[in-house]
Amino acid sequence: MSGDLVVALSGGIGGAKLALGLSWILRADDLLVVANVGDDFEHLGLHISPDADTLMYTLAGLDNTKLGWGRRDETWSFMETLTALGGEDWFRLGDRDLAIHVERTRRLRRGEPLSVITADFCRRLGVGPRVLPATDDPLRTKLRTDEGWLDFQDYFVRLQCRPVVRELAFEGADAASPHPELLAALRDEQLRAVIVCPSNPFISVEPILAVAGMREALSACAAPVIAVSPIIGGRAVKGPTAKMMTELGMKPSAAAVAQRYGDLLDGYVMDNADADEAALVAPRVTLAPTLMTTLAEREELARVVLGAADALASLNRAQNFA
Amino acid sequence: MSGDLVVALSGGIGGAKLALGLSWILRADDLLVVANVGDDFEHLGLHISPDADTLMYTLAGLDNTKLGWGRRDETWSFMETLTALGGEDWFRLGDRDLAIHVERTRRLRRGEPLSVITADFCRRLGVGPRVLPATDDPLRTKLRTDEGWLDFQDYFVRLQCRPVVRELAFEGADAASPHPELLAALRDEQLRAVIVCPSNPFISVEPILAVAGMREALSACAAPVIAVSPIIGGRAVKGPTAKMMTELGMKPSAAAVAQRYGDLLDGYVMDNADADEAALVAPRVTLAPTLMTTLAEREELARVVLGAADALASLNRAQNFA
Numbered sequence: 001m002s003g004d005l006v007v008a009l010s011g012g013i014g015g016a017k018l019a020l021g022l023s024w025i026l027r028a029d030d031l032l033v034v035a036n037v038g039d040d041f042e043h044l045g046l047h048i049s050p051d052a053d054t055l056m057y058t059l060a061g062l063d064n065t066k067l068g069w070g071r072r073d074e075t076w077s078f079m080e081t082l083t084a085l086g087g088e089d090w091f092r093l094g095d096r097d098l099a100i101h102v103e104r105t106r107r108l109r110r111g112e113p114l115s116v117i118t119a120d121f122c123r124r125l126g127v128g129p130r131v132l133p134a135t136d137d138p139l140r141t142k143l144r145t146d147e148g149w150l151d152f153q154d155y156f157v158r159l160q161c162r163p164v165v166r167e168l169a170f171e172g173a174d175a176a177s178p179h180p181e182l183l184a185a186l187r188d189e190q191l192r193a194v195i196v197c198p199s200n201p202f203i204s205v206e207p208i209l210a211v212a213g214m215r216e217a218l219s220a221c222a223a224p225v226i227a228v229s230p231i232i233g234g235r236a237v238k239g240p241t242a243k244m245m246t247e248l249g250m251k252p253s254a255a256a257v258a259q260r261y262g263d264l265l266d267g268y269v270m271d272n273a274d275a276d277e278a279a280l281v282a283p284r285v286t287l288a289p290t291l292m293t294t295l296a297e298r299e300e301l302a303r304v305v306l307g308a309a310d311a312l313a314s315l316n317r318a319q320n321f322a
Numbered sequence: 323m324s325g326d327l328v329v330a331l332s333g334g335i336g337g338a339k340l341a342l343g344l345s346w347i348l349r350a351d352d353l354l355v356v357a358n359v360g361d362d363f364e365h366l367g368l369h370i371s372p373d374a375d376t377l378m379y380t381l382a383g384l385d386n387t388k389l390g391w392g393r394r395d396e397t398w399s400f401m402e403t404l405t406a407l408g409g410e411d412w413f414r415l416g417d418r419d420l421a422i423h424v425e426r427t428r429r430l431r432r433g434e435p436l437s438v439i440t441a442d443f444c445r446r447l448g449v450g451p452r453v454l455p456a457t458d459d460p461l462r463t464k465l466r467t468d469e470g471w472l473d474f475q476d477y478f479v480r481l482q483c484r485p486v487v488r489e490l491a492f493e494g495a496d497a498a499s500p501h502p503e504l505l506a507a508l509r510d511e512q513l514r515a516v517i518v519c520p521s522n523p524f525i526s527v528e529p530i531l532a533v534a535g536m537r538e539a540l541s542a543c544a545a546p547v548i549a550v551s552p553i554i555g556g557r558a559v560k561g562p563t564a565k566m567m568t569e570l571g572m573k574p575s576a577a578a579v580a581q582r583y584g585d586l587l588d589g590y591v592m593d594n595a596d597a598d599e600a601a602l603v604a605p606r607v608t609l610a611p612t613l614m615t616t617l618a619e620r621e622e623l624a625r626v627v628l629g630a631a632d633a634l635a636s637l638n639r640a641q642n643f644a
Contacts, residue, residue: 044424045428046424073399081422085422085446086425087424095399095417099409102367106410120408124407125406
């Protein structure tokens with residue numbers, strides 16, 4: 001009944017950690033990692049896809065563990081020189097990272113879809129699983145803040161998440177289509193689970209869910225949909241998730257993230273530290289250590305999440321036979 | 323009568339050596355270096371201006387003396403990664419060099435003229451003299467070869483000057499205008515000399531001369547026009563000058579270059595080694611060591627050329643009074 005294919009919806013850093021864990025325990029063909037494109041942007045004339053790149057670098061073992069973002073063995077000659085020339089240097093682009101953006105931009109201008117270029121980069125960088133942009137259509141996250149509407153990277157990098165967020169919008173989402181391979185995977189009888197990685201719900205996962213038809217496709221899919229909380233003990237491991245929750249009128253908690261996803265979820269994995277919130281969560285809860293500091297912890301959490309998904313699927317089958 | 327301003331017409335490497343010598347003996351305000359734009363091109367979505375950049379790097383002391391082209395202290399992470407991604411890597415772009423191209427392209431797309439951007443880069447890189455593109459309009463050198471018509475960089479870099487050259491054309495030259503500051507300089511009463519640097523006549527100097535109105539402006543200018551031979555003892559110091567001369571039906575010699583420039587020249591500086599060709603040259607010949615291996619030789623040749631120009635100007639004045 002339940003098959004082998006796992007779809008993981010992911011933003012950048014946090015999501016990539018779990019995606020890496022999944023990549024170690026699944027065959028490459030059995031993992032489809034769907035990347036948020038809401039924080040893609042044009043900068044210095046280049047098309048930059050931060051989340052897809054973070055996923056590729058992480059899955060290829062090329063991620064810069066010292067910086068926590070960007071590429072391993074990076075050099076900074078370009079940026080140094082750009083600064084000397086008076087160029088826009090608020091978004092740091094390493095010399096190796098830059099090659100991805102230049103080559104992606106060249107191929108996009110030639111008319112190739114983002115997904116095809118991403119697949120080719122994965123192959124060339126030695127990434128096993130497929131990394132698929134949620135859509136090949138333009139979709140951009142915008143934030144209404146106390147400083148007005150901001151482009152995502154203006155908010156996230158230039159202003160370092162300082163503005164107070166009032167509202168989010170995903171420009172282009174209504175006109176965008178989920179990538180056909182993503183839709184096919186969600187309809188696939190061999191689908192084992194959809195995993196919502198522990199990414200920021202507002203700026204990493206919801207831009208994926210906002211693509212026209214995505215929520216419907218997820219609701220219709222037979223396999224369990226299970227999310228991992230990005231909040232542990234009321235705090236985000238990294239990034240502005242907790243701050244944004246507060247600004248948007250939510251209590252920053254693991255339970256509130258599950259409530260935000262609503263009936264999209266069949267299961268929810270939250271940290272042992274948040275056990276007292278389990279009763280507030282509608283989908284079936286699995287408690288586990290969710291902080292992924294070591295590589296072993298990524299693999300272990302991946303096992304826990306898949307185990308929880310498989311248990312949900314069994315339960316579902318049992319109920320169907322009942 | 324004769325003033326202080328010196329205009330130097332230059333291509334890349336060879337011309338930049340003399341321009342550097344001139345920059346050491348002239349006040350920065352007294353030197354206007356006019357750069358060939360015929361080998362500018364679009365590559366990887368970037369506007370690359372090889373000759374202006376070589377001039378800037380050389381005049382700023384940032385030239386890569388080890389490679390003989392590009393920037394000092396260069397790193398190659400971008401190129402390495404681009405190769406790994408299957409990108410177009412036949413044109414080598416260092417990480418620091420790349421910053422110039424990215425920033426130039428960004429500003430061109432914003433509508434700034436090439437000359438304004440170049441002037442700003444010069445200021446930021448610490449280049450004293452003005453480096454001025456011959457024109458802000460598009461002008462591209464094309465070569466008809468035994469492999470058909472080729473873009474300049476296809477011929478020069480990708481095919482390493484191997485094809486046999488039959489004919490050259492300067493696309494856009496008829497519709498291009500010399501930069502107004504160049505025209506003003508040529509009309510300036512304070513103009514001391516126009517120096518045609520020892521660059522390749524066909525691909526470095528003639529694209530400058532091809533800009534509509536340039537030959538007329540040079541002919542009309544009151545100051546002496548003096549060229550330095552790029553050929554010593556029948557051979558080019560660097561590059562395909564001698565090979566191209568042969569292919570175009572000329573004897574590769576210092577005299578033939580002077581003949582090619584024709585009555586544009588009032589004076590010609592050629593190497594002592596070519597003394598026996600002096601009789602074949604119509605403009606007044608100055609013999610000197612023209613090989614600029616050391617920095618001192620660049621300065622010395624600059625003094626010789628300026629001295630020859632000043633002598634021509636005196637002679638001219640004497641004749642006018644006669």
